[in-house]
Amino acid sequence: MRTGGFELRKWASNQPDLLSHIPPSDVQMSCSFDKEEPSFIKVLGLKWCPKSDEFTYSFNPVDRQCTKRNILSEISRIYDPIGFISPVILLAKCLLQKLWESNISWDETPSTDILQVWNRYKSELSQLAGIRIPRRVISDNISCMELHGFCDASQTGYAAVIYFRTINDSGQVSTFLVTAKCKVAPLKIVSLPRLELCAAVLLADLLTFVTTTYADYLCFNSIYAWSDSTVVLAWLAASPHKWKTFVANRVSHIQGKVSNTSWRYVPSSDNPADCASRGLTASQLLEHKIWWRGPNFLQHCNRDVWPAQPHLEMCESVYSEEKQTSLHVSLEEDIICDLLHKFSSIRKIQRILAYVLRFFLKSKDSLQSKTSFISSSEMRKSLIYIIRHVQRKTFSDIIDKILSNALLPKPFRKLAPFLDSEGLVRVGGRLNNSNFTYDVKHPILLPKSHRLTDLIIEWIHQANLHPGLKTLHCLILQQFWIHLHEVLYTNV
Structure with a gap:
C-alpha cells in the first residue's frame, strides 16, 4: 500500500514494543502507555484500552424532549455488535415494543408509565463505563x-x-x-x-x-x-x-x-x-x-x-405438539351401489366393508381388533352402514320430515317411522310394549325396489333352506319391513 501512496496511520497495539518501530506521527495519539489513567480508542463502536487490553462502553445521554423519535434515537446510540450487554439491550427492545404498541406518533410524548421506565433506564446507562471485558x-x-x-x-x-x-x-x-x-x-x-x-x-x-x-x-x-x-x-x-x-x-x-x-x-x-x-x-x-x-x-x-x-x-x-395422524375414509353412495351390483351375496359385501371399516378404526386406535377374522359384531356394523346409506338415498324426503316433525306421505303415515340411535329408519306401531325383541317390534324399513332388498331376501331364503312363501314372509318380518313383499318373494 505504501508503494501505491496509501500510508497507514493511527496505529494502535497492546504491545509497546511493536509501536516503537512505527513513526510517532503514524501512531494513534491516545494510545499511550505512560499515563497512569487509561486511554481509550474507539474500535467498531466500542472503547478499547490498549494498556489493559480491555473493551468498555460509554454512554452520554442527550438532554432533549422525550418523544417516540428521540427515545428511539437515544437507544440506537447504544452500540453492542457482539452482544456483551444483551441483558441491558433487551430492556431497551421491550421499551421500543411498548412504544409501538401504544400507537403514538413520532413526535408525541409517551404515557407516564413509559416515561418513568425510560428515565429509570437512561439514568443507569452511565454505569456501563464500569464494565471491563x-x-x-x-x-x-x-x-x-x-x-x-x-x-x-x-x-x-x-x-x-x-x-x-x-x-x-x-x-x-x-x-x-x-x-x-x-x-x-x-x-x-x-x-x-x-x-x-x-x-x-x-x-x-x-x-x-x-x-x-x-x-x-x-x-x-x-x-x-x-x-x-x-x-x-x-x-x-x-x-x-x-x-x-x-x-x-x-x-x-x-x-x-x-x-x-x-x-x-x-x-x-x-x-x-x-x-x-x-x-x-x-x-x-x-x-x-x-x-x-x-x-x-x-x-x-x-x-x-x-x-x-x-x-x-x-x-x-x-x-401437545405431536402431529396427529388422521385418515379420512369417505364411502360415497355410488361405491355402496357398485358393491351391491358387483356381488351377488350380501354377506360377501358385508365382509368387504367390514375390512374397510376395521382399517379405518385401526388407524385411529392401534388396539383395535388384532385377529384376522371378521367378528359377528363387525358384520352387523357393516350391514347397518349399507342399509343407512341406502335409506338416506331412497328415503331422504321421509328422513327430513321425521327430523322436522312434518306430516308424512300417506303410504308411510300408518307405519309411524322413526330414526333409531344408529340412524336407521324403523317402523313404529303399537308393539312397543310387547315382549318381542327390538327388531321384531320395530323392523328396519327397506325400499320395495332396490338391489339391497333383493340381496337380503335371497340371503334369508338361502339361510333358512328355501322355505315357503308365508314362512319366508315371517322370517323377513323378524328384522325388516318391505312394501309389496308378495311380489318380491315370488321372484326369489
Whole structure:
C-alpha cells in the first residue's frame, strides 16, 4: 500500500514494543502507555484500552424532549455488535415494543408509565463505563478448548450466549464470554415451550456463526448446547416429522446445525442466558458474575460436577405438539351401489366393508381388533352402514320430515317411522310394549325396489333352506319391513 501512496496511520497495539518501530506521527495519539489513567480508542463502536487490553462502553445521554423519535434515537446510540450487554439491550427492545404498541406518533410524548421506565433506564446507562471485558479470550498452552452455548426464554424475550472454555497444560480452567444475542417475545401470545424452542434456534445459529468465524484459527474439542427446558430437549431428541409444523420446522433447522448429542440440560439457576431473556439494568449487569464467566460448574476441571441429565419424559407439553395422524375414509353412495351390483351375496359385501371399516378404526386406535377374522359384531356394523346409506338415498324426503316433525306421505303415515340411535329408519306401531325383541317390534324399513332388498331376501331364503312363501314372509318380518313383499318373494 505504501508503494501505491496509501500510508497507514493511527496505529494502535497492546504491545509497546511493536509501536516503537512505527513513526510517532503514524501512531494513534491516545494510545499511550505512560499515563497512569487509561486511554481509550474507539474500535467498531466500542472503547478499547490498549494498556489493559480491555473493551468498555460509554454512554452520554442527550438532554432533549422525550418523544417516540428521540427515545428511539437515544437507544440506537447504544452500540453492542457482539452482544456483551444483551441483558441491558433487551430492556431497551421491550421499551421500543411498548412504544409501538401504544400507537403514538413520532413526535408525541409517551404515557407516564413509559416515561418513568425510560428515565429509570437512561439514568443507569452511565454505569456501563464500569464494565471491563478482556479482549483476549484464549490463554497460553491450551490443551483443550470447548464451546459452550446456553439458551433461555421468558414471556419477555429469549436469548442465547456463548462461552469459550479452555484448559491449559497445568489443568487450569478459564471461561470467556464470546458473544450473545437476544430478541423480544412477539406480541402474539406464544407458549413458553415454543419460546424456549425459538431460543434454541437462536443458539444453533449463533454456534454455527462462531464455529464458522473461527474455523481457520481454532479447533474445538467439544461443542455443547445447554437448555433448561426438558420439553425442548425431548423435541430435539425425536424426528422432526413427529411434531406439528411450528415445532417440526424449528427442530429440523436446529438438528441441521447442532448434533443431537451436543444438547444437555442445565438448571435455570445455572443458566447465564436466563438474565438475557428477562433483562437487567446496567448496575445489575455489573454484579452478575454468571453472565461474565458462565456457570460455576464450567470452572471445574472434573465433569462429575456438571448437571445430571434427567430422563426426558413425554409430558403433556411435549405431547401437545405431536402431529396427529388422521385418515379420512369417505364411502360415497355410488361405491355402496357398485358393491351391491358387483356381488351377488350380501354377506360377501358385508365382509368387504367390514375390512374397510376395521382399517379405518385401526388407524385411529392401534388396539383395535388384532385377529384376522371378521367378528359377528363387525358384520352387523357393516350391514347397518349399507342399509343407512341406502335409506338416506331412497328415503331422504321421509328422513327430513321425521327430523322436522312434518306430516308424512300417506303410504308411510300408518307405519309411524322413526330414526333409531344408529340412524336407521324403523317402523313404529303399537308393539312397543310387547315382549318381542327390538327388531321384531320395530323392523328396519327397506325400499320395495332396490338391489339391497333383493340381496337380503335371497340371503334369508338361502339361510333358512328355501322355505315357503308365508314362512319366508315371517322370517323377513323378524328384522325388516318391505312394501309389496308378495311380489318380491315370488321372484326369489
